[in-house]
Structures are given as structure tokens and as C-alpha cells.
Amino acid sequence: MDTKIRCAWCEKDDLYRDYHDNEWGSPVYDDDKLFEFLVLETFQAGLSWYTILKKRDNFRNAFDQFDYKKIARYGEKEVERLMQDAGIIRNGLKIKGTITNAIAFMKVQEEFGSFSKYIWEFTGGKPIENNVKKMSDVPATTPLSDKISKDLKKRGFKFVGSTVVYAHMQATGMVNDHVEECWRRK
Numbered sequence: 090m091d092t093k094i095r096c097a098w099c100e101k102d103d104l105y106r107d108y109h110d111n112e113w114g115s116p117v118y119d120d121d122k123l124f125e126f127l128v129l130e131t132f133q134a135g136l137s138w139y140t141i142l143k144k145r146d147n148f149r150n151a152f153d154q155f156d157y158k159k160i161a162r163y164g165e166k167e168v169e170r171l172m173q174d175a176g177i178i179r180n181g182l183k184i185k186g187t188i189t190n191a192i193a194f195m196k197v198q199e200e201f202g203s204f205s206k207y208i209w210e211f212t213g214g215k216p217i218e219n220n221v222k223k224m225s226d227v228p229a230t231t232p233l234s235d236k237i238s239k240d241l242k243k244r245g246f247k248f249v250g251s252t253v254v255y256a257h258m259q260a261t262g263m264v265n266d267h268v269e270e271c272w273r274r275k
Contacts, residue, residue: 093272097224104142114273116216116262118205123261124194125155128187130257131248132178138256140178147176152187161191186247193245209263211237217264227266230255 099109117123129148133141141148151174153159171177171184194204201207209215211233221227234255241249258264267274 094270095273096266096268096271101139105139108142110273113260114216114262114265114267117260118209120194120198120204121155121157123204123208124157124191125149126257126260127190127194127249128152128155130253130260131186131190132180132183133256134183134248134250134253136178144177147174151177157191157194160188161195163188163191183248189245189247190249193241197244208237208261212263216262219264219266221266221268223268228255231264234258 093110095106095109099105099113117126129141129145132148149155151171168181168184168188172179172181197204197207201210217233219227230251234251237258238249238251238254241254255264259266265274
């Protein structure tokens with residue numbers, strides 16, 4: 090029997106526990122993975138993260154394994170194909186926003202050498218360790234997520250409000266919001 094103490098939000102089922110135990114809050118420096126989380130967080134806006142996790146493989150297949158170079162070249166044919174795909178969230182603005190974000194993502198890579206270098210500069214290259222006693226201590230946004238959101242928008246990114254950016258920071262380990270008792274914190 091698994092007796093690990095975890096953040097309470099992940100105790101819904103095995104899918105959530107697996108995500109919590111193996112991904113959430115782990116520092117991600119790989120551009121491909123950072124883009125994947127950007128896509129997923131974009132589609133999560135207004136929905137539950139659980140819904141997105143359940144559809145993650147569908148998103149991966151629908152969006153060419155999150156290959157931003159391919160996505161940047163999507164046209165109306167691909168948008169229409171995605172709008173017909175019941176396995177993903179069929180939101181035309183978010184689909185088109187993903188294409189826009191793929192293009193902006195590559196422009197950031199050109200300017201900084203990698204998206205990872207750009208995004209991690211905001212934290213000095215290492216995770217911010219928050220002192221979280223209980224999940225209600227975790228903010229939806231911070232002044233830093235506000236700053237990153239503003240900069241991403243200035244660079245042409247869509248669906249990158251401060252809440253989405255903070256969720257991206259949590260998912261990719263830029264911030265550690267595991268509660269004190271969580272085995273992932275220790």
C-alpha cells in the first residue's frame with residue numbers, strides 16, 4: 090500500500106497521482122516539453138487540469154507530438170481538422186492561439202538560443218522554493234507571473250494571462266508549490 094503523503098489536490102485518482110509524483114513541480118529545461126506544457130495550459134484556461142490530463146494523449150496526437158515547427162506552419166486545413174477532433178478541446182481561438190504561440194516560441198528561440206534560457210532567466214535559472222503549508226497558501230498569480238505574462242504578450246503569445254503563466258511555472262518546476270508534508274518536497 091502506498092503511504093506517501095502528497096499534495097491533497099492529486100488524490101483524485103491514479104492519473105493525478107502519477108502526474109503529481111512524476112511531473113508536477115519537476116524543473117523542465119527542454120524546449121519541446123516547455124512547449125507541450127504551454128499548449129496544455131492554454132487549453133486548460135477555464136477548465137479543470139484533470140480534463141486536460143485525460144485528453145493529453147489526444148492532444149499529443151492531434152498536434153503532431155507538440156512539434157512547434159510543424160504547428161507554426163498549420164493553416165486553415167489543420168485548424169478545421171482540429172475543430173473536428175472530439176478528443177481535444179475544440180476551441181477555435183485556442184487552436185489558432187497555439188499556432189500563433191508556436192511562431193512566437195521560435196522567435197524567442199532565435200533571440201535567446203532557446204525558450205528555456207529565456208523563461209528560466211526570470212527565476213535566475215533555478216526553481217523558486219515557496220513555503221507552502223497547505224494548498225490554500227498557493228496563489229493563482231504572483232508579481233513574477235504578471236511580469237512573465239506581460240513579456241510573453243509583448244512577444245505575441247496568446248492565452249498567456251498571469252494565471253496560465255503561474256500554472257505553467259508550477260507544472261515546469263519554475264516554482265515549487267508542493268506542500269511541506271509532501272514527499273516531493275523532501
